[in-house]
Each structure stands twice: as structure tokens, then as C-alpha cells.
Amino acid sequence: MDIRVKKTLGLIVLTRLPLTQIQAGNNQNPVAVISAGVAIKGYRSESFSLQSPRTNNIKPMSGRNVIPLFYGGLLTKPFWPCRERDSMINDYMIYVTIAITITAIPGPAVVLTIKNSMRYGYKIAILNILGNFMAMVILATLSAVGLGAIILASSSLFSALKVLGCIYLVYLGIKVWRTPHTDKNIQPQSKRRQTRALLSVFKEGFGVGISNPKAIAFFTALFPQFIDPARSFIPQFLILILTIEGISFLVLSSYALLSAVASPYLSQKKPMTFFNKLTGAAFIAFGLALIYED
CATH class of the missing domain: 2.30.30 (SH3 type barrels.)
Incomplete structure (x- = not known):
């Protein structure tokens, strides 16, 4: 031919x-x-x-x-599939780097994980991490389906969410500040009380995660940079959300493990009392920062 x-x-x-x-x-x-x-x-x-x-x-x-x-x-x-594959790998590695940096920086979730791990132990602190995990999945999904952009477009709604987040973090800070040293482990007399106590740890993690409206702004700005509109949306979204949540889980688990190891050295009354007050002050500061930061 x-x-x-x-x-x-x-x-x-x-x-x-x-x-x-x-x-x-x-x-x-x-x-x-x-x-x-x-x-x-x-x-x-x-x-x-x-x-x-x-x-x-x-x-x-x-x-x-x-x-x-x-x-x-x-x-x-x-050569074009190879170029495309290399580009996708490079973009993904950039995304992983951003995720590690964001999750490793100490914030309310990190402080809460350290606090619960030192008070209750590593295994109980995992419940706190799972609560934060669920909150981040919800916020990321809201951002991905477009509700995040709607919230950001309404300054009054976004401000209201920041005020609610501030109130919750300040409340949590006061609660931690006033926590007695004697409550080292969750060992209630009945299984019902034990379940309620464990659920309380989970709810704290969820509350800290969901009360941060800046996470919506973060996800709304981040995801479009790494989602190709020419490809199927759902697989890309699942990869992005599972990646950042997996990294977050590993980072928070590392904080929890290190805190559990250090816990015996701070188990005395004075060090633990100081730690509770320091942690409570940190939550109050995080709450006020939601209001006063741009």
C-alpha cells in the first residue's frame, strides 16, 4: 500500500x-x-x-x-501517554507535598489529638482522629459539589460559620483548662457510661474539624488545581480526598503515638495541670484567630 x-x-x-x-x-x-x-x-x-x-x-x-x-x-x-503519565505523577506528588505540609502544621486537630492521647492513651485518641476524618470528608465533599463556593460567596454566611467555630473552640478550651488531673483514663463503672465517654472523644474530634470553615476555603481552592475537567470527576475526587485524609490520619496518629510515649513523664499533678491549661489556652487562641484573621 x-x-x-x-x-x-x-x-x-x-x-x-x-x-x-x-x-x-x-x-x-x-x-x-x-x-x-x-x-x-x-x-x-x-x-x-x-x-x-x-x-x-x-x-x-x-x-x-x-x-x-x-x-x-x-x-x-x-510518547504522549508517557508525557501525560509523567505530568499526572508530578501533579500528584505536588498534591501529596501540600497535604503533608498542611496536616503536619500544629492546629486544633493536632492539639486535641495530643491532649486526648496523653490523657486517655493512644487507642482512645484514634477515636478523636476518626471524628476529625469524618468532618474533613464532609467539608471536602461540600467543596467538591459546589456548596463550598456558595458559602464563600456569602460573606455573612461564612462569617456566621466562623463565629460558631470560634464559640466551639473557646468552649472546648475552657473545658480543657478546667479539666482535673485525676481523669487520666476512661474507666467508668458501667458500659453505658463508657460508651458515652468514648463517643464524647469522637465528637470532640468531629467538632474541631467541622467547626473550621477555613477548611472549606482550602478545599475549594485546592481541588480545582488537580482535577482535570476532561476526565471523570468521581475517581479523581476519591483519589484526592483519600490521599489527604490518609496522610492526615498518619500524621495525627504519629502525634498521638509520640504523646502516649511522653505521657508517663507528664503524669504527675503539676506537669499535667500545666499541660491542661496550656492546651486550653491554645484552643481559645485558635477560636479567637478564626474571628480576627482575614
Whole structure:
């Protein structure tokens, strides 16, 4: 079969398409010519053009039927999927770096995890982490479906959420400040009271997470940078949310483990009392920061 090819800046792609898909009929396979800087649909651009070897008629076609790529007339392996894969890996590594940085910086969730781990032990602190995990999933989902943008667009609504978050954190700070040293472990007399106590730890983690409206702003700004609108949304969202939540769980678990190890050295009355007051003051400061920070 005599197939002539036309070079455009050295890039040539052969295609196998039905004869009816070109404007000028002939008994040769058409040749798709792609200029430099333009890629295939599904990778970096929307379409390219088919050109008959005997005519100048051009018709836009999708890139799903593209087969081996030539560069300078030499047959090589298609390079655009590799480029796309490398780009996706680079973007994902950037996202992972951002997630690690954000979750590792001490904030209300970290302080609460340290407090619960030192008071109750590592295993109980996991409930606090799971509560925070659920809150972040809810906020991330709200941001992904567009409700986050609606909340951010309403300054009065966003301010109201910040006030509520401030009230909760200040309340939690006062509660921790006044916590007696004797409540080291959750060992109530009945299973019902034990369940309520464990649920209280979970609710604290959930409350600290859900009371931070700035998380909505963070997710609303972050996700669009790493979601490709040309691809299916749900798989991309699941990868992003599971990644950041998985990293958050590992980071908070590390804080909890280190705190549990250090707990015996702070189990005396004076060190623990000082720690409770320091932790309570930190929660109060976090709450006030929600109001006064821009």
C-alpha cells in the first residue's frame, strides 16, 4: 500500500480510519498531521485534523484512533501517554507535598489529638482522629459539589460559620483548662457510661474539624488545581480526598503515638495541670484567630 505522509514540524501520525470519515474519497488511508505543541484528545487538546495525501481537504477528527507516532520519519513508541503519565505523577506528588505540609502544621486537630492521647492513651485518641476524618470528608465533599463556593460567596454566611467555630473552640478550651488531673483514663463503672465517654472523644474530634470553615476555603481552592475537567470527576475526587485524609490520619496518629510515649513523664499533678491549661489556652487562641484573621 502506497501511503505518503506529510511532515509538520517533524511530527507525523498515521491513522486507521474508515474512508467515509474524510471529505475527499480515495483508496488510501488518510494521514493525520499534528503540529508541534498540539497533542491528542484525552491528553492535552481537543482535536486534530485529518488530511488526505492527495487533497488539501481537512476535517477535524478525534484522536481515539491514533496509532504509532513518527518523528522525523523514524518509527518510535508513542510518547504522549508517557508525557501525560509523567505530568499526572508530578501533579500528584505536588498534591501529596501540600497535604503533608498542611496536616503536619500544629492546629486544633493536632492539639486535641495530643491532649486526648496523653490523657486517655493512644487507642482512645484514634477515636478523636476518626471524628476529625469524618468532618474533613464532609467539608471536602461540600467543596467538591459546589456548596463550598456558595458559602464563600456569602460573606455573612461564612462569617456566621466562623463565629460558631470560634464559640466551639473557646468552649472546648475552657473545658480543657478546667479539666482535673485525676481523669487520666476512661474507666467508668458501667458500659453505658463508657460508651458515652468514648463517643464524647469522637465528637470532640468531629467538632474541631467541622467547626473550621477555613477548611472549606482550602478545599475549594485546592481541588480545582488537580482535577482535570476532561476526565471523570468521581475517581479523581476519591483519589484526592483519600490521599489527604490518609496522610492526615498518619500524621495525627504519629502525634498521638509520640504523646502516649511522653505521657508517663507528664503524669504527675503539676506537669499535667500545666499541660491542661496550656492546651486550653491554645484552643481559645485558635477560636479567637478564626474571628480576627482575614
